[in-house]
Amino acid sequence: MIKAVIFDLDGTLLDTIEDITDSLNAALAADGLRTYTAAETKLFVGSGVKTLLERALALAPGGEGRYDSVRERYLREYAARSTVKTRPYPGLERVLEELRAMGLKTAVLSNKPQGDALKTAGHYFPRAGFSLVVGQREGVPVKPDPSSLLAMVRELGLRTGDCLFVGDSDVDMLTAANAGMLKVGVLWGFRPRQVLEAHGADYLVDRAGSLLEIVKELNS
8 A cells, every 4th residue: 555655856856957957067167167968967967966076077177176166166056046947847746736635645855965955845846745855964875775765764654665766767766676665767857768677667657647547556
């Protein structure tokens, strides 16, 4: 019996790539470093800010030793840009409302810094009624380590078998697998079908409404 659906944020609930790209490029350009397209930036995201910047700097001539300055600027730029071009993926606001109407809890687990996760989830889904929104916090391992996901399940008063985890990346599928949780891969996000299949997605969906169908099927 599914009692909660826990979502990744970037690439799953929100299309954030333009704001991330603009923030990254502003931070890199300030240090005279190369910038990236949104398509290139998609390959860097998913494992938190540290990995995003390390991947970008590794391909930027002269990027060695610039991590600290670029990180400081990136965090400042993203705080200012996080709700400029970002948009919810179609149909998800309705799905979140219907899940609540069905009596399910909803929550968010992101590798985005905690403050940014709270800000963007609250800004774009003000009526979602998330039980928890958890982002990256100092000293806590990021996904695919399952520690935060398992802690969320305990805080919700549930078991892993009561929950679905919904994400768009290999990191998300591995996180759910490491927690022993059913995995739903969305095909509108930052990684292709092949990546989700290769990392063990139990379900693949190409429209938001399919999430409701999966829940109803499992609870029938």
